[in-house]
Amino acid sequence: MTALHQAAAAGDVQQVEDILRQSGCNANQRDLDWSRKTPLHWAAATGHTETVRMLLQHGARPCLRTEHGWTPAHSAAESGRLAVLRLLHSLHAPMDQQDCCGDTPARIAQIYGHHDCARFIKKAEVEGQAFRVMAAQRGISLDDTDEEWAAQGEEHEEEEDEEQEEISKGNNQT
Template identity: 75%
Template sequence: MTELHQAAAAGDFDKVEDILRQNKCNPNQRDVDWSSKTPLHWAAARGHTETVRILIEHGARPCLRTDHGWTPAHFAAESGRLAVLRLLHSLHAPIDKEDCCGDKPLRIAQIYGHHECVRFLKKAEAECQVYRSMATNKGLSLDDTDEEWADQSKENEEDRSNIHT
């Protein structure tokens, strides 16, 4: 776990800001000991909204996924962090991606009984899809795919099909 991961998890905004301004750490660094979580995953899970904002402003990608396919939105949904979900949505972060089990942040919020998050995510998912469609039609670039995770998922699927043949 890097110094930036630790500061993001602790919600130490000043330290996160200092690390980012000095370019001491890649804001998209994955922690292999913690299922490939990035500092943004930690900040989202803990509800540190301003830390989430500054990480994204410094290049943190909200589409990056853990080993199990969770985005920062999944972590925010799990812990009922409505303010973080609202912020992610306002920044056009993907809040409607499925994890390895096919669960979107909406389903995670339902499982944990975070009713306000569920209400918000129902509306926000539809808005997210409309925005994605509009951006595609206008040729706008979207940062909503974790290429590394997609490649790994494809490899895992191929390995499973080879076992069964």
């Protein structure tokens, strides 16, 4: 865990800002020891709204996912961080992305009993989908895809397809 990850998790806005101002600091660095969480995941999960805002102002991408497909919205939903969810939504962060098990942030909020968050996210999903349609019609590009995570998903699908072919070949030989 880097100093930035630790400061974000602790909600130390001043330290986060100091670290981000250093040259070469990457607001989107993934923590390989903690499921590839970014500092934004940590700040969202711990409910530090001002830290979330600071990270976003310095280029943190709210569409980046952990190794299990969680966005910062999933992290905030798990912990019941409604203020963080409101902030993410106000900045057009994706609120309806499915993780590797098919769960959206709204489902995560429901699982953990954060019904106010689940209700909010359900409305945010509809608004976000309408915004994406409008953006597409106007030619506005959105930062709503984690290319690295998507590529990993494609690799896994190819591996599964190869495994299925091997199984089929084996069944046909018997």
